[in-house]
Amino acid sequence: MDVNHSTTEEVPSSSLPTLLKNVQELAIDGEKPPPRYLRKDGDFKENKQVPAQESLSVPIIDISCLSPNPSSSDKEDEMEKLKSALSSWGLFQAIGHSIPKSLLDDIQDVSKQFFDLPTEEKQRYARSEEDEIFDLQGYGSDAIVSDDQVLNWSDRLYLLIQPQEQRKLRLWPDPPTYFRRTLNEYSVKARSVAEVILKAMARSIGLEENSFINQLDEQPMVYGRFNYYPPCSRPDLVYGIIAHSDGVAITILLQDPEVEGLQVLKDDQWINVPCMPGALLINIGDQVEIMSNGIFKSPIHRVVTNKERERLSLAMFYGPKFDKEIEPIAGLINETNPRMFRKVNVKDYLEVFFHKYLQGERAIDWAKV
Numbered sequence: 001m002d003v004n005h006s007t008t009e010e011v012p013s014s015s016l017p018t019l020l021k022n023v024q025e026l027a028i029d030g031e032k033p034p035p036r037y038l039r040k041d042g043d044f045k046e047n048k049q050v051p052a053q054e055s056l057s058v059p060i061i062d063i064s065c066l067s068p069n070p071s072s073s074d075k076e077d078e079m080e081k082l083k084s085a086l087s088s089w090g091l092f093q094a095i096g097h098s099i100p101k102s103l104l105d106d107i108q109d110v111s112k113q114f115f116d117l118p119t120e121e122k123q124r125y126a127r128s129e130e131d132e133i134f135d136l137q138g139y140g141s142d143a144i145v146s147d148d149q150v151l152n153w154s155d156r157l158y159l160l161i162q163p164q165e166q167r168k169l170r171l172w173p174d175p176p177t178y179f180r181r182t183l184n185e186y187s188v189k190a191r192s193v194a195e196v197i198l199k200a201m202a203r204s205i206g207l208e209e210n211s212f213i214n215q216l217d218e219q220p221m222v223y224g225r226f227n228y229y230p231p232c233s234r235p236d237l238v239y240g241i242i243a244h245s246d247g248v249a250i251t252i253l254l255q256d257p258e259v260e261g262l263q264v265l266k267d268d269q270w271i272n273v274p275c276m277p278g279a280l281l282i283n284i285g286d287q288v289e290i291m292s293n294g295i296f297k298s299p300i301h302r303v304v305t306n307k308e309r310e311r312l313s314l315a316m317f318y319g320p321k322f323d324k325e326i327e328p329i330a331g332l333i334n335e336t337n338p339r340m341f342r343k344v345n346v347k348d349y350l351e352v353f354f355h356k357y358l359q360g361e362r363a364i365d366w367a368k369v
């Protein structure tokens with residue numbers, strides 16, 4: 001498909017929400033990014049903060065130590081670190097997760113092979129404008145929900161992975177030859193990691209270990225989002241992804257092993273999340289903030305662009321099915337800790353979430369009592 005600057009800039013307001021063409025094509029020209037990609041001061045209040053700095057570093061947790069019966073004080077320390085990391089940062093780098101490095105390399109490889117395909121090939125898996133905003137599966141950029149939305153310098157491939165019978169396999173690329181098999185294998189292993197962490201999180205705050213998992217259901221929804229950030233000639237003006245929190249329960253992010261870009265907002269400062277080859281970045285989403293009655297924080301994060309290098313990441317999102325309801329876990333509410341959030345339907349939350357996210361706003365206030 002022929003994509004150029006003008007088609008990308010001319011977004012007809014009459015047909016909102018609509019889908020964008022790919023950023024990769026814009027980047028090839030190396031020209032100034034179109035105005036719709038330029039950040040605005042004050043588009044998200046935290047964007048005005050000081051530049052990223054290095055004085056604080058993202059917690060690192062060895063999740064092989066998070067077993068139910070710690071036999072040494074090291075393990076108790078790791079549980080304490082988990083609780084503290086998730087209540088102050090909302091994220092951490094997980095090591096000791098037992099997903100082989102070769103599989104992490106393979107999934108990055110098939111992702112790169114996909115984004116390296118010619119545009120016409122990738123368009124075979126393009127998103128449909130008919131899909132709901134929270135289920136925009138396939139290849140493409142973000143939906144556009146308003147005329148003044150600041151656009152992200154990224155292309156995505158977004159796929160539902162679980163429940164397995166609901167997969168839209170026509171959107172799972174082939175070639176790359178091993179894409180489907182690799183994604184399937186990675187998703188099975190990553191799901192076990194998510195379970196270990198959800199259980200440990202519950203125990204770390206004195207709850208029965210299935211307290212979060214029960215709200216996620218035996219069969220949670222799992223989406224995979226392959227993010228591709230092409231080089232951008234104006235990293236000072238354009239974000240790979242604008243500041244946001246994730247709307248789901250928990251996210252497992254496989255970062256690019258070489259190219260940094262992710263930043264998290266901590267104590268009003270943007271902190272770089274360094275590349276840590278072999279580690280997985282775990283971050284809490286809004287739904288766990290709701291379930292934990294605000295004890296665990298859904299962190300605000302963003303991705304900055306890079307002038308020279310492309311960057312790839314894969315986010316796996318876990319949450320309850322659309323027809324479920326979530327609410328703060330009963331054992332966490334008492335006279336000193338009053339209920340902070342209402343019971344909300346997952347689909348309603350995600351609908352509000354996506355509209356707000358795309359406009360640089362947070363959705364979680366909508367769920368507050």
Ligand SMILES: O=C(O)CCC(=O)C(=O)O
Pocket residue numbers: 225227241246253255261262301303312313314315
């Ligand atoms: O690419 C990254 O490092 C972060 C991606 C992200 O925040 C997301 O997909 O929600």
Ligand SMILES: [Fe+2]
Pocket residue numbers: 244245246301
């Ligand atoms: Fe995110």
